[in-house]
Amino acid sequence: MADLLTLENATNLIMLCFLQAVLGFDNLLYISIESQRAPVAQQKAVRFWGIIIAVLLRVVLLFAMIRLIDALGAPFYEFHWEGILEGGVNFSTIVFVIGGFFLMxxxxxxIGHMLSIDHLDHDVSGKSGKSAVRVVLLIVMMNLIFSFDSVLSAIAITDVFPILATAILLSGLAMLLLADGVTRFLEKNRMYEVLGLFILLIVGVVLLGEAGQAAVHGAEATGMSHEEAHHLALKLFGHEVIPMSKTTFYFSVVVLFAVEILQTGYSRKLNKERHALQEHS
Incomplete structure (x- = not known):
């Protein structure tokens, strides 16, 4: 126990908590949106149990990945369809592709549902088309998919399991504290729910981009140099699939929020001016 109480481990824990907070934003957004598909009376319980089960499974995933990092990272197949699809595939590639397409x-x-007439009936009746158990399972599944990039990044910082597990548990606690507040905000400001869905669409694209380099990162984790592993990068129609940087992603999110805030303010201003003209006429 005393070996864990070092300055290096404390610094790594702070870095890991910051990393989990940055990478966990899209996860928290998905939990808040998806939980609203459950029956109203069970939504809070859905968020609680979804996060609890997902965090516990994330710790199990972390333990497994530390033990099986070579097996999970090593590419098990290479495409050689010249000019169409080239590159290596590992376990992470499959996870990112499935997760990306599922989110999109x-x-x-x-978004299509919100634009339909059925959505208006749904709002009035307060009913949901998904059971609480189904929503919990979806939250847990997507949490694990979101976990792969954060767990792989965390392992790159340190391989001390207690430190990694502590950071994951603290991030889970933060999600528990914030999930209800984010959900209440989306319920009171329904226009931001559409914005959130567009952000999830971008996150799906980000995950597909991560799939392009997953085999490269996995091969590097097994000891292969970057130059040797680079040929494993996926190429689609001759173009390498490159992941979107986190800076670009968060810049896009900030721009979307800025546009929404400006548009909302401008709409309110126009409504006030129209109301004032009606009173004077």
Whole structure:
């Protein structure tokens, strides 16, 4: 125990908590939006148990990845369809592709649902088309998919399991404290729910981009140099699939929020001016 109480471990823990907070934003947004698909009376319980189960499974995933990092990182197949699809595939590639397409499908489906007449009936009746158990399972599944980039990044900082597990548990506690507040905000400001769905759409694209380099990072984790591993990068129609940087992602999010805030303010200003003209006429 005394070996854990070092300045290096304390510094790593602070860095890991910051990393989990940065990478956990999209996860928290998904939890808040998806939990609203459950029956109203069970939404808080859905968020609580979804986060609790997901965090516990994330710790198990962390333990497994530390033990099986070579097996999970090593590419098990290489595409050689010249000019169409080239590069290596490992376990992380599959996870990122499935997660990316699932998020994009979910975002597009929910945006279409919000634009339909059925959505208005849904708001009035207060009913939901998904059971609480199904929503919890979806939250847990997507939390694990979101976990891969954060867990892989965390392992790159330190391989001390207690420090890694502590950072994950603290991030889970933060999600528990913030999830209800984020959900209440989205409920009171429904226009931001559409914004959130578009952000999830971007997150899906980010995950697909991560899939392009997953085999490269996995090979490097097994001891291969970057130059040797680079040929494993996925190439689609001759172009290398490059992940979107976190800076670009968060800049896009800030721009989307800025546009929404300005548009909302401008709409309110126009409504006031129209109301004033009606009173004078």
């Amino acid at each position: 499908y979910t975002a597009v489906k929910e």
